[in-house]
Amino acid sequence: MTTTSIIQPPSSIRAIRLAQTDNVAVAREPLSAGRTLVINGISVTLSSDIPAGHKFALLPIAGQETILKYGQSIGVATQAIAPGEHVHVHNLGMVASHQQHQVGQAYVPTHKDSEQRTFDGYVRTNGRVGTRNYIGVISSVNCSATVCRHIADGFNSQIAQYENVDGVVAITHGSGCGMGGNGEGLELLQRTLRGYAEHPNFAGIVIIGLGCEVNQIAPLVETLAARESGMFATLTIQDEGGTRETIAAGKALVTTMLEKANTQRRQPVALDHLMVGLQCGGSDGYSGISANPVLGAAVDLLVRQGGTAILSETPEIYGAEHLLTHRAVSQDVANKLMKRLQWWENYAAMHGGDLDNNPSPGNKAGGITTILEKSLGAVAKAGSSGLMAVYEYAEPVQAHGLVFMDTPGYDPVSATGQVAGGATLICFTTGRGSTYGCKPTPSLKLATNTPMFKRMELDMDFNCGTIVDGTQTIDEAAQVLLQLMIDTASGKASKSEENGLGDNEFLPWQLGAVM
Structure with a gap:
């Protein structure tokens, strides 16, 4: 199925048959029982009300017969369905998917357009391009989430003075501890945090941990690509002396980053x-x-x-x-x-x-x-x-x-x-x-x-x-x-x-x- 395979009837037709082989149509608008429609030359009288977006039978469908939409199977009839009947959970059942995979049969190499279009983005020092210009405050563990939010929220009233910065956003979550020190769970969390820490929509980031969590900051930081000087920092609540001290230190770091981020401009x-x-x-x-x-x-x-x-x-x-x-x-x-x-x-x-x-x-x-x-x-x-x-x-x-x-x-x-x-x-x-x-x-x-x-x-x-x-x-x-x-x-x-x-x-x- 491709976009061009979908039949687009004129606006006067109140239901759509999406492919010539379909035995159901989709109501464009709420349709009342007793209404007669002609769809692709098939006349059908509705036996019940059909809500907008719902299906009804165009042809007689036997029990266990495949029901087709988009020219593809969407299940089987759990009972005989007459033309004009509503087709939904009461008479359409799921079947196991057993598709034939003709790998690459429809693959066509893409040829780039000769006329190249542009957007105005933030080009980072590593060559990646952002669509936004944020400062991120990222928690390594749920235990540091509130501190991250306090830091980010502290700039809500003053962010307007940095006209080229979109904001300060806290990236917090409910994990980072109470998990195995290795294995899929930790690896997946670290990969996700690493992706955000390196995301081109962040001009700068501060990563904040508690100190005793399974998801330690040091192993995460070791894998990160270098950022522009002054646009990356880490804090640990236990080492800083507590939440108030960490919030104060975080705000100072973010303030410096905001000044630098505000000098950046979009370019084509x-x-x-x-x-x-x-x-x-x-x-x-x-x-x-x-x-x-x-x-x-x-x-x-x-x-x-x-x-x-x-x-x-x-x-x-x-x-x-x-x-x-x-x-x-x-x-x-x-x-x-x-x-x-x-x-x-x-x-x-x-x-x-x-x-x-x-x-x-x-x-x-x-x-x-x-x-x-x-x-x-x-x-x-x-x-x-x-x-x-x-x-x-x-x-x-x-x-x-x-x-x-x-x-x-x-x-x-x-x-x-x-x-x-x-x-x-x-x-x-x-x-x-x-x-x-x-x-x-x-x-x-x-x-x-x-x-x-x-x-x-x-x-x-x-x-x-x-x-x-x-x-x-x-x-x-x-x-x-x-x-x-x-x-x-x-x-x-x-x-x-x-x-x-x-x-x-x-x-x-x-x-x-x-x-």
Whole structure:
């Protein structure tokens, strides 16, 4: 499935058949029982009310027959379904995903556009480019979190005097001790903190620990790349003499960093310096029809400019992974992706679950029935570009183009991994209305439908509901979205930034025993 495979009917048609082989259609708006519709030459009378974004049968569907949406299986009928019947949790069941992986069959090398576009970013001494200019105060352990927050909050009233600095942000978490001194849990936390400590959206950082925690500062600092003189420091509460002394010392260090950071200016750089994390949350029946395909088309435009896009949320590509392996640049890349999916199947089984614990209640209320259906829509965020690499959670992303990072489906944990990997912009599609912010990285919210966009206009950055309304094509919307991405990377405030969101969303993936 690619963005171009989705049928876009005129606005006069009240339901959408997304592929010619589909035996269901999706309601564009609430439809009442008894209404007769003609969709792609098929006349159907609705036998019940169909909420907006939900599915109904176009053709007779026998019990155990495969139900097709996007031209792909989203499950099987648990009973016979007549044309015009609502198709949802009461008559559509999950089946195990057994896809054929024709690795690389759909891979096409990306040719860069001859006309290169730019954004205005902060070029760091190591050559990396930031979209924001923050000072970070990072806790090594939960025990130092409050101290970090006191330091950062102490600059709220005076940050306006530093016109070239976006703010001072505390990066705190609930871990760092009560864990094994080695192993996956500690390694994953350190990799995440290291990614934030080296993130180009931070002009300077202060790392603060308690002193006796498992996650000691010294081993973390030893692995960090050098920063500009005076833009890196560490403090330990026990060595400083207590919380008040550490807060005072931290404020003094941050004040010096702010003076230096304020001298930095944006400058034009090529789009190959932009790295975008792709997220979806609060998805609905329109997500795979409007916002995700629009974002996917914008990703293709970005990749042709040499930029990078990170697709994630491994449990939410389950059942659609073949669409990615078909585009893998190599067998090795495909194998890495399948290895992570196998890990998730084992992980879920170990805890008495399975990968169909998705969709969430909100997803189902919005019209999504099975994880297969959700995954097919989610993968649309990746456009049609080749899959160039697969990364572990929070691993530094080095490749250009479309890549995949293994993360949970829980949005704050997933986005935290992407930012640790180097994402300097987040694009977040939502149908129900997520308000996610993500300091130090700006987060753009893309609405799947116009009613929600209007209802939550102070939180939504972009309306993809025009696709459902029939007033704009996917390619047209993608061009406008890419420009918004460039403008935001160049300093335009996102809605979450305008609303002061993003201080509490740092949430590393916690694995291993808590002891």
